[in-house]
Amino acid sequence: MRAHYSLTFLLLFVIASGASENASTSRGCGLDxxxxxxxxxxxxxxxxxxxxxxxxxxxxxxxxxxxxxxxxxxxxxxxxxxxxxxxxxxxxxxxxxxxxxxxxxxxxxxxxxxxxxxxxxxxxxxxxxxxxxxxxxxxxxxxxxxxxxxxxxxxxxxxxxxxxxxxxxxxxxxxxxxxxxxxxxxxxxxxxxxxxxxxxxxxxxxxxxxxxxxxxxxxxxxxxxxxxxxxxxxxxxxxxxxxxxxxxxxxxxxxxxxxxxxxxxxxxxxxxxxxxxxxxxxxxxxxxLPAPQENTPNYFDTSQPRMRETAFEEDVQLPRTYMENKAFSMDEHNAALRTAGFRNGSLGNRPSAPFRSNVYHPTEMAVVLNGGTIPTAPPSYTGRHLW
Missing domain, CATH: 1.20.1070.10 (Rhodopsin 7-helix transmembrane proteins)
Known part of the structure; x- marks a missing residue:
């Protein structure tokens, strides 16, 4: 029994000494x-x-x-x-x-x-x-x-x-x-x-x-x-x-x-x-990297010519009458209705006599802007644009 313990101790000592020797020479590597x-x-x-x-x-x-x-x-x-x-x-x-x-x-x-x-x-x-x-x-x-x-x-x-x-x-x-x-x-x-x-x-x-x-x-x-x-x-x-x-x-x-x-x-x-x-x-x-398309504009390239933002207004020559009455185009219909109502005597029983409204027809405004005068008896409104 004592011999058995001695052999076991000797074997463990040999293994430990071999491991310590390997660790001292190649620390971090395996034994084999x-x-x-x-x-x-x-x-x-x-x-x-x-x-x-x-x-x-x-x-x-x-x-x-x-x-x-x-x-x-x-x-x-x-x-x-x-x-x-x-x-x-x-x-x-x-x-x-x-x-x-x-x-x-x-x-x-x-x-x-x-x-x-x-x-x-x-x-x-x-x-x-x-x-x-x-x-x-x-x-x-x-x-x-x-x-x-x-x-x-x-x-x-x-x-x-x-x-x-x-x-x-x-x-x-x-x-x-x-x-x-x-x-x-x-x-x-x-x-x-x-x-x-x-x-x-x-x-x-x-x-x-x-x-x-x-x-x-x-x-x-x-x-x-x-x-x-x-x-x-x-x-x-x-x-x-x-x-x-x-x-x-x-x-x-x-x-x-x-x-x-x-x-x-x-x-x-x-x-x-x-x-x-x-x-x-x-x-x-x-x-x-895919090649850029030739027809695609590069908006970040300052060397390219700038795109025109007002091409329509610069290229199309509009009539002078249209340009003068452009500011009144949105209110034209309502102004015409009010003017027609005054002329037809829509103010109760009062006759439609020489009454002049302060709302001018767009055509009359154009005449004033051109240096003319408004006639005493304005023409009746026909319901369509004169220009």
Whole structure:
């Protein structure tokens, strides 16, 4: 019996010590989680949890934009808005890939993870920058000529530009991993940056074309060009910042091994959110927004001529007699009845002699206004208008 209690106590001690050891090394993770993925839930690694939360939110927003674009696609009737839809899809897929690649820099690296990092980083950015370059080319044509290339031409140009980076990434992996038999994770930061030279060329070309979208006679497309320009400028700033930190800043702070992955992960998240906020959302909103009808006046546009409020009185020339008697038209009938009653002797037995009422007939008033005189014996009222 005493041996039974001893075995039970020993078993509980082993379980408690294992749990405490797991809690001390990976607080917030389960017992059966592989050590490779501990950084995804380790509460001691705050940067990993924050970055993966922001990346997850960005991935959800990107998926929502893809769904909205798919649902609203049959209702896009304008040719100039329907053509770049394929380019929008490619751009959103590239942005979604950037958010997904962020998790590869949070988990612990191995040969497979390092190969994925080295290949997809340049390819995904090349896809996004190629789509931006195609959009800048399209908007520049719209601003200057009012017409843009077809959607398939834009998509083909973007994919061809991306394939160049695919070839560069494959060649880099083959030369360093297969030929030199070096581990995939054994690369210098400068080698990683040099392999992204083509991405920098695409970004600079996008910035130059975006500047050209601000000059042209079709002003309604300049807003799209301004969004592309802002996206390109912010991307340039992000790339300058992360390359400076990755190449020089971490080494100066003696944190090269520790801060390398956080620097690259934060760069992916920041670039993805810039793409979503400053390019994807405005472009999709412009694409799904119905075009205003040409014949519908815009009452809030002060540049349009004002509508005439008194068109009838200005265009129709009314007779002078009508204009003079206009003020008396409402009381004409009652005044005529009273005048007729006085003339026919309606005042009891008194004869209808020379009696003059102070209520004038409209015709008599017109004579007075014209400078004439009223005759002594006014004409009898016939019951109809004299004018």
């Amino acid at each position: 989680l592989l050590p490779q993925y501990v950084s995804l839930c380790d509460l001691d690694t705050i940067w990993g949890i924050v970055v993966e939360a922001v990346a997850g939110a960005g991935a959800l927003i990107t998926l929502l934009l893809l769904l909205i674009l798919l649902v609203r696609l049959p209702f896009i009737k304008d040719k100039e808005k329907r053509d770049p839809v394929v380019l929008h899809f490619l751009f959103l897929l590239g942005t979604l890939g950037l958010f997904g690649l962020t998790f590869a820099f949070i988990i612990r690296e191995d040969e497979t993870i390092c190969s994925v990092r080295r290949f997809l980083w340049g390819v995904l950015f090349a896809l996004c920058f190629s789509c931006l370059l195609g959009q800048a080319w399209r908007v520049r044509r719209l601003v200057r000529h009012g017409k843009s290339p077809s959607g398939w031409q834009l998509a083909a140009v973007a994919l061809c530009l991306m394939l160049v980076q695919v070839i560069i990434a494959i060649e880099w992996l083959v030369l360093t991993v297969l030929r030199d038999a070096r581990p995939a994770c054994a690369y210098e930061p400068m080698d990683f940056v040099m392999a992204l030279t083509y991405d920098m060329v695409l970004l600079v070309a996008t910035l130059g074309l975006a500047l050209g979208t601000l000059c042209g006679k079709f002003k309604k497309w300049k807003q799209n060009g301004a969004c592309i320009l802002v996206t390109a400028i912010l991307s340039v700033l992000i790339w300058v910042a992360w390359m400076t930190m990755y190449l020089f800043g971490n080494a100066e702070l003696r944190q090269g091994e520790t801060w390398g992955d956080p620097t690259l992960a934060i760069t992916l998240v920041a670039s993805g959110w810039v793409f979503v906020i400053f390019h994807a959302i405005p472009e999709i909103h412009c694409a799904i």
